[in-house]
Amino acid sequence: MKEDAIRRVVIIGGGTAGWMAAAAIARIMGDVPGLSIALVESEEIGTVGVGEATIPQIVLFNKMLGIDEAEFVRETRATYKLGIEFVEWVRPGHRYVHPFGFYGLDMKGIEFHHFWLKGRALGDETPLDSYSLGIVGGLQGRFAHPRPDQPNSPLSKLGYAFQFDAGLYARFLRKRAETDGVRRIEGRIVEVERNPETGHVAAVLLQSGARIEGDLFLDCSGFRGLLIEGAMAAGFEDWSRWLPCDRAVAVPCEQGGDRQPLTRSTARGAGWQWRIPLQHRIGNGYVYASHYISDDEAVATLLANLDGAPIADPRQLRFTAGHRRRAWVGNVVALGLAGGFLEPLESTSIHLVQSAIARLLAYWPTRRFDQVEIDRFNAAHVTEYLDIRDFLILHYKATERSDTPFWNLCRTLEPPPGLASKLEIFRANGRIFRDGQELFTETSWLSVMVGQGVEAGGYHPAADLLSDAETLKRLGHIRQVIEDTASLMPHQDEYLRQIGCAPMGLVSAR
16 A cells, blocks of 8 residues: 555544545445545534435436435335426426436437427427426426337436435435444544644534544534634635525425425425435425515415425524535545535435535545545536526526515526526527536526526537428427337336335325
8 A cells, every 4th residue: 555545534524524525435435445435423513415306317326326226216205207397487387397317318429308309399399308208208207218229219218316204315325335444533623723834624622522633534514614714714605696596495395295206396486495205204495585575474375385285393494505616625525515505406415415425535645635636626626606697697698587575586697607698509509519528418508408498509500411301390399209118107106005105195186
């Protein structure tokens, strides 16, 4: 083993971020000779633990950890997720779904949506949602796994993720991490000791008097950023000028309403409400801007819009949208809420933890902590947050709502340059471009632009290689195939029972 190799990894904080990091590092780096991994957490300090919805990248993360999906779904009381439904974001009564997977079928070397745009020009008013199996099946309460072995079926490109109990997920990962050698240390940190020569964190001191030394410290301490901000003064980039929501109230409730494999986001007067159906309960929350509504009013609004009786007291959270200017400083790397926060409108919170862990593993340091690699890590961290930020702002900016001061602010805000460029290009010719390794695909940008009412001024000229009649015929055929395929998918609760789950409630579709 190299003399300057990392030997002691110390993770500060448990919860989803801490135990994800512990499980991943133990899985990938656990066989490195002499490496020890310790996680310090205090039962006195609660975790945020409300982030329950995910995006498809979690499927890859779980596979990397060697997790059996059926076991994971059972242990975390998970449900499947085919997309996110947005209700009344454009105007009262309006709704659309941002699906995972793809729309229709690409033809003539160009994206399907150009043929859909041509169809609209020809008078076919069929909504874009009708060309997504994830949407059609999801709204019927159905689910099936992708079938890449059937390339001619819409099932071949179906994407999915999960909705689960975040506390159970952390417990599930803890069990795996401890089996792989991670040592959990109970205790509250009262002091951070730094090396006077390098400025690196040398150890953390616990209330019990214990001193925990480390070479590499991972800060999973949540919003407070105990190490990354408290000790290393990383700085914070505030984005509240574009994302004014700064608080949330969360409460679980009993089962009720539909059982669709979809997360739902419903616009409210000063923000939006999430609805996340699990096997045993529904997770709910109201993300809001405190400048436009009081905490008591927000709680009352949330409690008045539940599908079942609340099963816990409402829990308040305060936050500022933005990110640490440097997520890695010296020998401290921030993960999860310690690294930044973007509201869970597109379920990216858990993904941001996963992607940061993946970057850390790719840039796994020695005790030299080469600055050139740290700089690249930090640049990627900022870029990822920027890309997601612009996608979130799109939901607020592209609205017709003017019924409250909050929505007036959102509708009239000046978008960042990257988003402004994307909107301009789409409005000109219906084209969507992504920069580099953006998280959200062309399909995602298309879904939200069209769903939020952004009008394309044209379509790709190659769409005219098909005659008008042929275009309309093919569009009709694609719709029919999707409808037929969706009708053969089992209902989600039936699917869950097949893998040993016992979901509560009845299947229904709107």
